[in-house]
Amino acid sequence: xxxxxxxxxVLILLLxxxxxxxxxxxxxxxxxxKPEIRAAFRLTLGTCTAAAVMSVWVATPLGYLLSRFRFPxxxxxxxxxxxxxxxxxxxxxxxxxxxxxxxxxxxxxxxDTPPEKLAEVAGGLQQKPGWILDEWLRNTVGFPVTYRWPAxxxxxxxxxxxxxxxxxxxxxxxxxPRAEDVARTLGxxxxxxxxxxxxxxxxxxxxxxxxxxxxxxxxxFGPILVFAGATRFRTExxxxxxxxxxxxxxxxxxxxxxxxxxAMAVFxxxxxxxxxxxxxx
Amino acid sequence: MIEASAISIQAGQYQLREIxxxxxxxxxxxxxxxxxxxxxxxxxxxCGLRKVSSGVIRINGQDVTRWTPAERQLGYMPQDLALFPxxxxxxxxxxxxxxRRQPAAQxxxxxxxxxxxxxxxxxxxxxxxxxxxxxxxxxxLARALAGTQTAILLDEPxxxxxxxxRLESQQLLKDINRxxxxxxxxxxxxxxxxxxxxxxxxxxxxDPTTGLIGIRDA
Numbered sequence: 001x002x003x004x005x006x007x008x009x010v011l012i013l014l015l016x017x018x019x020x021x022x023x024x025x026x027x028x029x030x031x032x033x034k035p036e037i038r039a040a041f042r043l044t045l046g047t048c049t050a051a052a053v054m055s056v057w058v059a060t061p062l063g064y065l066l067s068r069f070r071f072p073x074x075x076x077x078x079x080x081x082x083x084x085x086x087x088x089x090x091x092x093x094x095x096x097x098x099x100x101x102x103x104x105x106x107x108x109x110x111x112d113t114p115p116e117k118l119a120e121v122a123g124g125l126q127q128k129p130g131w132i133l134d135e136w137l138r139n140t141v142g143f144p145v146t147y148r149w150p151a152x153x154x155x156x157x158x159x160x161x162x163x164x165x166x167x168x169x170x171x172x173x174x175x176x177p178r179a180e181d182v183a184r185t186l187g188x189x190x191x192x193x194x195x196x197x198x199x200x201x202x203x204x205x206x207x208x209x210x211x212x213x214x215x216x217x218x219x220x221f222g223p224i225l226v227f228a229g230a231t232r233f234r235t236e237x238x239x240x241x242x243x244x245x246x247x248x249x250x251x252x253x254x255x256x257x258x259x260x261x262x263a264m265a266v267f268x269x270x271x272x273x274x275x276x277x278x279x280x281x
Numbered sequence: 282m283i284e285a286s287a288i289s290i291q292a293g294q295y296q297l298r299e300i301x302x303x304x305x306x307x308x309x310x311x312x313x314x315x316x317x318x319x320x321x322x323x324x325x326x327x328c329g330l331r332k333v334s335s336g337v338i339r340i341n342g343q344d345v346t347r348w349t350p351a352e353r354q355l356g357y358m359p360q361d362l363a364l365f366p367x368x369x370x371x372x373x374x375x376x377x378x379x380x381r382r383q384p385a386a387q388x389x390x391x392x393x394x395x396x397x398x399x400x401x402x403x404x405x406x407x408x409x410x411x412x413x414x415x416x417x418x419x420x421x422l423a424r425a426l427a428g429t430q431t432a433i434l435l436d437e438p439x440x441x442x443x444x445x446x447r448l449e450s451q452q453l454l455k456d457i458n459r460x461x462x463x464x465x466x467x468x469x470x471x472x473x474x475x476x477x478x479x480x481x482x483x484x485x486x487x488d489p490t491t492g493l494i495g496i497r498d499a
Binding site for chain 2: 189203
């Protein structure tokens with residue numbers, strides 16, 4: 001049994017050793033000095049942090065709702081939360097792309113379409129008229145999303161948030177709901193009992209959820225490639241860097257970036273372990 | 282005064298029907314009954330944490346059946362005490378006064394008064410996680426008293442304590458009831474505890490023929 005279990009550990013170690021032996025310190029540093037890789041590193045840090053913050057922001061009330069309340073549709077919501085986790089990454093990216101570029105059903109009834117556009121539709125040159133989310137964000141709000149950095153954040157958030165919700169639900173499951181009941185008898189509304197009593201107790205869970213979301217966002221690749229593209233200095237994050245370097249035969253740079261990502265992941269795992277040990281004590 | 286008139290409570294498959302009782306102001310009432318019969322459910326309904334499907338709950342003659350727990354202003358002390366672990370003892374006691382936006386000087390005076398009454402002045406700056414069972418029970422009682430002038434509802438508050446501490450706590454509860462004039466409704470399984478504390482006893486029991494659960498004065 002011990003031998004069988006050790007196979008997996010040995011495999012992970014061999015993978016790391018293989019990566020390390022493939023590159024030298026000089027090659028590693030040379031790769032990290034490339035301006036495009038430095039830009040990807042900065043974008044990765046920024047988008048992962050934004051996705052993690054958004055995930056915790058959304059996951060905290062949602063985790064609390066799923067943990068504390070029994071309501072119609074709760075099981076459905078609980079299942080929906082897991083869909084980004086089980087969905088193939090490319091499918092998730094494709095779904096995001098469709099969501100942003102497909103006219104909303106029946107929205108054509110409420111949108112004024114110029115006659116020349118209607119003619120193009122009839123001639124098969126244009127999509128059906130209707131309200132399109134990406135067009136609205138670009139033209140009305142002035143905040144284009146697709147194939148820009150916000151698309152990277154959204155693709156990362158879609159998956160990372162699912163993990164954060166799970167973490168926050170478990171966190172609230174472990175907090176005694178009686179304390180919130182007592183707070184309500186002492187003058188709090190439900191919302192204020194959540195803010196004043198439950199939330200301070202969940203602070204370590206929130207840090208753990210944020211860390212998991214950050215780590216998850218770091219490893220995201222498929223949805224980013226489809227929804228944000230892989231444009232250098234624009235939507236390139238470290239996971240796409242590995243892909244781009246590999247595609248042009250720059251194996252040294254790909255391995256160097258991979259090792260950098262391993263180091264970042266290990267750092268996050270150490271934080272999680274420390275938080276876990278602190279929580280259990 | 283706490284009065285329940287024909288209240289019915291539905292909790293999943295479990296149902297309590299047309300329960301009635303009355304506790305006069307300042308009385309110490311003890312509610313007894315076998316495990317799982319619904320004592321905690323009744324307590325939760327009185328403090329507003331559980332909805333009643335029919336009937337009326339009155340506090341000092343006022344119908345509070347549809348009021349929120351915050352509006353009822355009753356002190357509640359659950360079996361596990363549920364102290365707020367991220368706050369000090371002082372902040373726990375002060376909680377209701379802060380929520381109700383009482384001025385700082387008034388809050389300070391009330392916390393000192395309650396700490397003196399319950400002999401916990403030396404614990405005020407401690408974390409709740411560093412308290413013994415008896416200390417935690419007194420802090421929970423002080424916190425509940427800070428939130429009410431009317432009634433305290435206690436769900437087996439001293440059942441987990443050792444005999445000596447339990448006897449001390451019994452005396453303390455009785456003393457506070459007499460000194461403050463606050464009405465107490467206390468759930469217990471312990472006959473000795475009931476003998477020592479009860480001005481009035483409420484026995485929750487199931488009719489063997491009809492299966493209905495009712496309350497009678499014991």
